[in-house]
Amino acid sequence: MxxxxxxxxxxxxxxxxxxxxNVANLPEKRIVAERIAARVRDGELIGIGSGSAxxxxxxxxxxxxxxxxxxxxxxTTSYETETAAATLGIPTVPLGSARPVxxxxxxxxxDPHGRVLKGRGGAMFMEKLLWATCxxxxxxxxxxxxxxxxxxxxxxxxxxxxxxxxHVGSALxxxxxxxxxxxxxxxxxxxxxxxxxxxxxxxxxxEVPHGLHSRLKALPGVIETGLFEGFDFEFA
Numbered sequence: 001m002x003x004x005x006x007x008x009x010x011x012x013x014x015x016x017x018x019x020x021x022n023v024a025n026l027p028e029k030r031i032v033a034e035r036i037a038a039r040v041r042d043g044e045l046i047g048i049g050s051g052s053a054x055x056x057x058x059x060x061x062x063x064x065x066x067x068x069x070x071x072x073x074x075x076t077t078s079y080e081t082e083t084a085a086a087t088l089g090i091p092t093v094p095l096g097s098a099r100p101v102x103x104x105x106x107x108x109x110x111d112p113h114g115r116v117l118k119g120r121g122g123a124m125f126m127e128k129l130l131w132a133t134c135x136x137x138x139x140x141x142x143x144x145x146x147x148x149x150x151x152x153x154x155x156x157x158x159x160x161x162x163x164x165x166x167h168v169g170s171a172l173x174x175x176x177x178x179x180x181x182x183x184x185x186x187x188x189x190x191x192x193x194x195x196x197x198x199x200x201x202x203x204x205x206x207e208v209p210h211g212l213h214s215r216l217k218a219l220p221g222v223i224e225t226g227l228f229e230g231f232d233f234e235f236a
Contacts, residue, residue, distance in 0.1 A: 013084035023052045028142040032236050033057040036104050044101045047075045047130045050121040051106025053140035062088035077126035103134035108154045109147045117150045119157030119226025122194045137233040155202035157226035162199050164221020177203045
């Protein structure tokens with residue numbers, strides 16, 4: 001096994017949950033993770049979002065917890081980070097039950113106007129709740145995530161109720177969608193299922209205008225979208 005492979009295997013949340021299999025731009029994300037971990041103060045409640053950079057930050061935080069005997073708690077947005085927290089011995093608090101002092105999350109794309117596109121992990125509802133309840137959000141990204149316009153490399157993910165897939169899909173054309181598909185799972189037959197039991201539509205737009213999130217959110221059956229507009233954050 002390569003040195004990089006050994007490093008990634010050390011990040012498995014548990015023997016049964018061997019993620020991530022590979023991480024793009026690993027050196028840059030390692031640096032960001034260390035910067036995030038350096039912000040931790042004893043006694044804090046911290047929010048942990050989704051994505052490889054955020055996941056690596058959690059492990060860097062765990063290293064500080066062990067070496068300095070820090071007493072912290074975290075709020076997580078996904079099964080993977082919750083399992084990793086248990087492996088690291090860090091207590092968790094249910095999302096929405098308390099306000100973290102600060103939180104860290106990743107992104108798929110960030111434009112010059114501070115608009116964020118994310119949701120490859122399918123945790124849009126959980127992540128929006130985290131952002132809304134944290135005192136401060138740090139965005140952990142590498143330079144490849146900065147784009148001139150949203151949607152350059154990724155579709156807009158839309159978390160929908162399972163009964164609303166066709167209704168939402170047929171309505172997307174009215175909002176500039178050029179094509180859409182239900183996100184299918186890689187390790188099972190059928191669709192990806194979110195932590196809240198919903199499904200995910202991936203929608204491609206020729207342009208992602210300001211206000212698109214609000215228009216999509218108004219469609220019956222849409223639980224959340226991967227467009228983060230109007231949030232304040234700092235780059236990690």
